[in-house]
Amino acid sequence: MSYHLVCGLEIHTELKTKSKMFCGCKNDPFNAPAPNTYTCPVCLGMPGALPVANAQAIEWTVKLGLLLHCRIHHDSKFDRKNYFYPDLPKAYQISQYDLPFCYDGYVDTEFGRVRINRIHLEEDTAKLTHTTLNSKKVTLIDFNRSSVPLVEIVTEPDITSPEQAKAYAKKIQEAVRTLDIGDADLQKGQMRLEANISLQTDSQKAAGQLPDYKVEVKNINSFNFMAQAIDYEVKRQSALLDQGQTIAQETRGFDSTKSITFLQRTKENAADYRYFPDPDLPVIHLDDAQIEAWRAQLPADRDAHAAAWQTQYGIEPKYAATFLTRASTSAWADQLWAAATAQQVDCNKLANYLVNGKLAYQETAEPQAIVTAFQKATATASTSDDELLALIDQVLTAHPAEVERFKAGDKKLQGFFMGQIMRTAGQKLDAGQVNQLLASRLR
Template identity: 45%
Template sequence: MAELEPVIGLEIHVQLRTQTKMFCGCPTGFGEPPNTLTCPVCLGLPGALPVANAEAIHYGLMIGMALGSELAPRSVFHRKNYFYPDLAKGYQISQYDQPLCRGGQLGEVEIHRVHLEDDAAKLNHAGSSGRIHGADASVVDFNRGGTPLAEIVTEPSLRSARQAAEWLRLLRTTLRQLGVSDVNMEEGSLRCDANISLRPAGSDELGTKTELKNMNSFRFIERGIDAEIARQSELIESGEAVAQETLHFDPRSGSLTSLRSKEEAHDYRYFPEPDLAPVVITDAMLERARQALPELPLEREERLLGLG
């Protein structure tokens, strides 16, 4: 059998360091008593209307500039429809075919897009290992629901778990230097999903991909990706098909658990958010973001190397 090559793309969710949530005036914060940072908007109550957070848009522009992305003069919020207990509205307000930023590159990894959305609430599972499988009960804390997120999606240009973890370290350093997020992985300010497939080395065709969800440390990301590469290799070498599914990596046991079949875009029935106007980027907004950019880590490295 031909040697297999991993193909890895990352989706990074970055909680933005704003004072208030993405579409309402509730304060953001970690560690507050459960369900105390809520209002009719982030609880999805009938008649409550969202208002986009201008500071979150500003931070999104800064991220796009730092990554060398093309900034859209006009972007649109969409409803991403799915049911889960941590999603009060029954949909997430995200961006679909008209995101804030397209393209770009950081180091050797190409960026596909950067878009803004609101975060889901936090599910807490009692009993077992703290995961939903085997839990005695689950409760929802809506404090996190509605927190501004920037989702950074890479092209599938990574080829190993170590490369993915090293690049994520560079991204975290860059975001911290920008000041747009505290990028605290333990508190969930930076979370990573990995899309993984295998193909014959040298081939341009992509294999069936799986997704590892919500990994929150560099060590777990590297271990989880390596475990999934090994699992897919074993399936392919034994002549079995890889199912397109979403998986959870348990760092305690090193095991992978199937959560659900992996969704495609059409499964979410995206449509434009009727309660929000399109985001129109003005020259003043671009200039403000440009003026706020610090010297970035790769720029500093290049400058210092140039000094000899």
């Protein structure tokens, strides 16, 4: 039987605020001088310690939501998610349950739209390291990461292929980097991917019915591994369904060396966490004026920006992408294309030169200086036929063996002669003119 993939993603990404989410400790777990240096009673989970929410983290979460076309709750709150694990000494994580900051957004990919259900803000946990000390197996706990602000972006189950999952996740990483609110480095664990994967039968699809189970694959640390995990689950689940089996609601890990998923535990329900509002943290009220002020600070929408450049300046999207990574870069490029157009310079060709390293540049450079350098690099000197013939003769005299080989039929040497002539000239020549005169000499 054939099945249809039904997949949703949960992406966690750390914010690079100066301080942690609910205390004043430094938020820099990757550059800390030693484990457990950036800690205090709040992020160590001491009884009675009082958390205070980080305003910068809230602003950044809302801006990310706005960039991803979300709606914003005027009143949001923090809730306690109760569970016991050694990386969480309070025995609860401060997260958001029914009133996250952002909801109802979307990301467009080349494989179709992916709706975003919600974006909420929570705190990261401490980091556990399993190792051996004095020939004993031990687990070390580092609280430098405890209470680092962590954003979670949850999609609807709209993803229908591993390629779409990758395209969506890359766009989330791009959005975080465009806003410059996090580094979203998957290798370091600053961004972590989880995929909820199930399969739909033809009749379920026709009836618009979702499968009655989902398998969650957690802690995936690369876009390619995520695609492999989805591929593997499609095969595994198809085989089980073909045998008439029911698939268990469960959590699985991904083994990147074998490209397979493996069972970790059967899934707990949301009710098991016994969420309730954190009594130590007030409701966060955001009025329209505040939300609109933040919206006005957003960088331009990348897709819209690329489309505008294509229409206005004829720049192909494959070149445009390079100049849309950060708001400051796209603003600089806006000036550059305008300056180039004012001087009848082909913007697409200029973009090609910059992207492919044919013209070195820095984003701090005056746009006009770049246009001038480009004009110089591409200028075609007008040279008389006589001057050119003299040059050609000089090159042919210097390479008698090549001339003989060419005349014997090695036509590939045409390119060699062209290169030598251009180099000897020390400037760009009209290639058509050179070819024609060269051919007349080599006849």
